[in-house]
Amino acid sequence: MKRFYKKVEVRELEAGRFEVLLDDCPIKTPAKLLVTLPNAGLSQAIAVEWEVQEETINPSTMPLMRYTATALDRVATQRQAVIDEIAAFGASDLFCQRADSPQDLVTRQSAAWQPLLDWADEMFQAKLIVTTGIMPVDQPPDAVAALRAVVAGCDDMTLAGLHGITSITGSLIIGLAVLDGRLDAEDAWELSQLDETFQVEQWGEDEEATARRVNLRTAVLDAARFLALIN
Numbered sequence: 113m114k115r116f117y118k119k120v121e122v123r124e125l126e127a128g129r130f131e132v133l134l135d136d137c138p139i140k141t142p143a144k145l146l147v148t149l150p151n152a153g154l155s156q157a158i159a160v161e162w163e164v165q166e167e168t169i170n171p172s173t174m175p176l177m178r179y180t181a182t183a184l185d186r187v188a189t190q191r192q193a194v195i196d197e198i199a200a201f202g203a204s205d206l207f208c209q210r211a212d213s214p215q216d217l218v219t220r221q222s223a224a225w226q227p228l229l230d231w232a233d234e235m236f237q238a239k240l241i242v243t244t245g246i247m248p249v250d251q252p253p254d255a256v257a258a259l260r261a262v263v264a265g266c267d268d269m270t271l272a273g274l275h276g277i278t279s280i281t282g283s284l285i286i287g288l289a290v291l292d293g294r295l296d297a298e299d300a301w302e303l304s305q306l307d308e309t310f311q312v313e314q315w316g317e318d319e320e321a322t323a324r325r326v327n328l329r330t331a332v333l334d335a336a337r338f339l340a341l342i343n
Contacts, residue, residue, distance in 0.1 A: 113169045120163045122155045130155035134162060141181040149180065150269065154341040175334035176341065183272035191271070195264050198275050201284040202259035204248040205240060206304065212244040217310050224306055231294065232285050236262055240285075259284055266291075269342045276335035280304070280328060290336050291343065297336035301329050 117134035124130050129148045131138045132155055139147045139162070149155045154176065161174040171178060187194050207225040211217045226242075233239040238258040243249040263284075266274060270291065278287035281304035289295040295303070302309070305325065317325075 115165050115167055115169055117162075120159050122152065122159050124152070132159045132162065139177075141185045143181075143185040145184050147180060147184065150342060154180075154338075157337075157341055175331075176338055179272045179276060179335070179338045180269070182275075183269045187268040187271050187275075191268065194271055194275055195260070198263045198271065198278050198284065198287070199256070199260035201278050201282065201287075202238070202240070203251050203256050205285055206281065206283040207285050208240050208242050208251070209246075209248060210242055210244050211307070217307070220310065221306060224303055228285050228289055228294075228303070232259070232288065235292070236288075259288075262288060270339065273335050273339040273342065277332060277339065280331050280335065291339055297333045300336060301332045304332065305329075 119135050121133050122130055123133055125148060130152055131148050141147060158176050158180065161177050207229050210221050229240055236258050238255040240251055240255055241249050274287045274291060277290055278284050281300060283304060286300050286304055290300050
């Protein structure tokens with residue numbers, strides 16, 4: 113789509129809400145819903161995404177707008193399904209699937225991942241079971257329910273960002289730790305890639321795998337930035 117506007121600005125509405133204007137017209141989602149935003153920071157960041165577009169608008173360079181539209185168009189209309197999707201990662205979290213060898217990887221996983229599982233147990237009363245091998249273990253129903261309750265307590269915008277970071281990393285614990293401020297975006301990325309990084313150190317990496325990891329890292333950073341701006 114060609115750029116159809118010249119001016120981008122942010123306008124404050126009543127009750128502390130904001131909107132982004134393109135040539136004095138409020139932006140809308142793909143489903144044609146008016147976009148109102150919860151704070152000035154997110155509004156300004158989305159305005160920048162629109163401002164830097166050149167002759168052709170490239171939605172892939174507008175992650176904050178994309179997450180906002182997802183919250184309004186999808187999460188708001190399919191809230192329970194989105195909660196279910198996010199909470200499902202608690203039953204098969206990346207951190208609970210450990211290697212049984214080599215010992216260097218076993219040690220690295222335990223040192224990096226176990227403190228966050230312990231944090232989730234203390235913070236949410238959700239004690240998850242660790243297993244080895246490729247088959248996940250059945251997690252305690254009360255732990256899964258506790259994590260689901262945390263997810264269900266999030267507003268639609270937060271759910272959009274949480275869904276992004278959880279699905280990209282394969283870990284609800286990572287998503288909740290980023291949301292809580294316990295992990296920053298880079299740490300979240302590194303923890304989610306611990307196994308892959310170990311393999312790269314051992315065997316190297318081809319160009320396709322490198323490009324994939326670069327794209328995933330960008331996606332994690334975008335989701336974490338969105339969560340930070342709305343919270």
